[in-house]
Each structure stands twice: as structure tokens, then as C-alpha cells.
Amino acid sequence: MSAKQHPTPRPDILQPHRAGDVESFPGGKVIYLSPVPLPTGVAPLDFNQAIGEVNNAYLDFGGSLPTPFTWQFTLGIPFIGFLMLVFIIPMLGGGLMWIIGKDIALFYVGIAGLFNEVFAQAVVFSTLVLLLALVIKAHYHFKFREAVPTRFHRQRREVAFAPGGGKPPIIVPWENVAAWVTQAQGVTQYGVQRQYGLGIGFIEPETGQQHFLELSQPGMPLALGLWEAVRAYMEYEVNTREEIQDPHGLHRPGDPPYEGVHTFHNARRRLHRRYREGEIGLFAVTIWYLWHILDLWTIPFHLAEWEINIIQKAGQKTLPASLDEWSQPLPEEQWAKPSEELTRLSKEVKQRHAQQPNRPITAIFAEVYAEETSLSA
Numbered sequence: 001m002s003a004k005q006h007p008t009p010r011p012d013i014l015q016p017h018r019a020g021d022v023e024s025f026p027g028g029k030v031i032y033l034s035p036v037p038l039p040t041g042v043a044p045l046d047f048n049q050a051i052g053e054v055n056n057a058y059l060d061f062g063g064s065l066p067t068p069f070t071w072q073f074t075l076g077i078p079f080i081g082f083l084m085l086v087f088i089i090p091m092l093g094g095g096l097m098w099i100i101g102k103d104i105a106l107f108y109v110g111i112a113g114l115f116n117e118v119f120a121q122a123v124v125f126s127t128l129v130l131l132l133a134l135v136i137k138a139h140y141h142f143k144f145r146e147a148v149p150t151r152f153h154r155q156r157r158e159v160a161f162a163p164g165g166g167k168p169p170i171i172v173p174w175e176n177v178a179a180w181v182t183q184a185q186g187v188t189q190y191g192v193q194r195q196y197g198l199g200i201g202f203i204e205p206e207t208g209q210q211h212f213l214e215l216s217q218p219g220m221p222l223a224l225g226l227w228e229a230v231r232a233y234m235e236y237e238v239n240t241r242e243e244i245q246d247p248h249g250l251h252r253p254g255d256p257p258y259e260g261v262h263t264f265h266n267a268r269r270r271l272h273r274r275y276r277e278g279e280i281g282l283f284a285v286t287i288w289y290l291w292h293i294l295d296l297w298t299i300p301f302h303l304a305e306w307e308i309n310i311i312q313k314a315g316q317k318t319l320p321a322s323l324d325e326w327s328q329p330l331p332e333e334q335w336a337k338p339s340e341e342l343t344r345l346s347k348e349v350k351q352r353h354a355q356q357p358n359r360p361i362t363a364i365f366a367e368v369y370a371e372e373t374s375l376s377a
Helices: 068-101 103-148 222-236 243-247 261-277 282-294 299-314 321-327 340-355 360-375
Strands: 020-025 029-032 053-056 058-061 150-153 158-161 170-171 179-187 189-201 210-217
Touching: 029 150, 029 222, 053 222, 053 243, 058 222, 068 282, 068 299, 103 299, 150 222, 150 321, 150 360, 158 321, 170 189, 189 222, 210 222, 222 243, 261 282, 261 299, 340 360
Parallel strands: none
Antiparallel strands: 020 029, 029 179, 053 058, 058 150, 150 158, 158 170, 179 189, 189 210
């Protein structure tokens, strides 16, 4: 049976859009969040650490570093698959033989027989899966090295995008940047597969050419949270990377500015503190330890640090030197101000969301814009 997947269309940002617009396509929809970036009401969160450097003047979107989670996934899936094949399947088979034959001896016979039968196959299968995962990991490793960040300068309220190919950087006003989240699904022989992503678009002023940044996300709330992290930074609602990447406080003073072995030990200390203070029970502690044992304990964290060290030695690509002066902080009296429209609409959206927190934010956007249109008519 062949897969029937609908490709996710890329929006035409030359057409007029505004926050709250929804466009449907076969198998999914596109929800616009900008131009005029209004607050979404979700927590600002960069789950996949797509955001690199953050300081008082600018935020770099893209050009970030690998995380231990990618190594947990790369190593954990083959390892857990191996354990399931050589332990769980024989136990299930032995249990079935015990139930059918009503003899406990059959349970042990079934386990031994199935274990001997599947062990070699499990080794081969898990090794192939591991090799495939390592190939994919290597592909993304080089993408980390080649990625050029897009810089959001909140004091200027401008965004700089490097199109590559020797072309000069494109600088556009923050409130003109297009942003959208995409939800798509397709049917395969394995069932329904869903995809989510965040897109950001720029129009080159001189040529009208469209440029896009698109990042896949594990779910719609995380796609919205990533955009909200950028929006909240530009509006001075968050000020540090820890606020959007480390909501649980797993970085301590003096820690390196990335996830590594220190993150693991900080998480374990936090787990023990929460258990002592009665916030969580023994079951949660047991699940935490079981999960990390299955994910090979600190090995993924050591590998993440090793990979980061390689990337840093090789040197990541950066924005052109022509943007060095543009990137400098400005005196506070020279900081650009939000437009009157954005200030007014954002205030109205926040008030309505506070009154109806369960209402879809797109409906609130549409309602606010509808009233704005009726008042200006």
C-alpha cells in the first residue's frame, strides 16, 4: 500500500495576511500569527532549542547547538527496541503458553525458546536501526554547522536575514515579518501521521522575492510556544534564554550555556528536592530513574557535549560582518517603539484572552480585527 501524504504548502506572503487568518489545504491548515504579531496566550517555550544567543539587544533564531535529547532518541530507540525483542516478547510468549497449557513449566520453556529464537535477530535489527539513526544524526550535525541564524534586534525592532549566496543581508521591520504555524496530516499504511511546524517569512524589499524559515515541531502548542518566545522577547516580556529554554531551572550559575552532563545532575538534584518537599511521590522518582536507565543514563549527555565541542572547534556560520554595527545595542532614548496599532490590539487581545482563556486565540484575533474594521469604516 502506497503512502498518501499531502505536502505542506508554503504560503504566499505577498498576499495580505494578518494574525488569526486561517487557510485550509488538503490534509491540514495554516494559521497566521503575523504581520502585526499579537500575543498568542501560550507560554513562551523553545523546546527544541532553536534559539541561539540572547542578550539585551538581539536574539538569534537558528544557529543553536545539539541537545542530549537528540542522542537519547538516537541511542534509546534501538536499545529499547532490543530490550523489548529479547525480554518482553519471550515473557509474553511464555505467559501465553502457561495460560493455554496451565503448566508453569511451559512458561520457562517458552521464555527460553523464544529468547534463543529472537536474540540474534534482535541484535541485527537493533544494529541496523542504530546505524540508520546515526546517519540521520550525522545529517543534522552538518546542518547545525551550516545554519546561519536570523537576528531579531528588539531595540531597533528590526529583523536581519541572511539569504546566502553572497547576497547582502535583508533587514525588515519586526511588525512586517510574516509568521504562521502549520498543521498537516496524511494517511500511510501505518496509520494517520501528523506534522506541525513554524514558518517565518521575509520579503526582499528591492526584488519582492520571498524568503522562508521553516522548523518542524513535535506539536502545535510547541510551535506556538516557539513563536511566542520570539514575540515575547521582542516586546520585552522575556529577557534571557533561560526563561524560554529552561523553565524548570536546570541551569545553575557558572554552567555552560548549553545542555550537557551538568543538566542531568541538576535535574536529578531537583528531583530529589521535590521528593523531599513532598511535591512528587516515589512513583515519579522511580519513573525518572527508569526512563534515564533505558536512555543509557549520562551517555547521551556526554555525547552532546562532545558534539558541541566539535561544532565549536569547526566554527559555526555567523551573520555577515556587515551586520556587526547594526547588531550593537542602542542608547535607550533611541529604542524604536511599537506601533500604535500593535499596542492597541495586543492590549485588547490580552484582555479578552484573560476573560475567556479556553477560547481559541484565532477566534479572538478575528473578533478584535473585525471590531477594528467596523470602527474604521
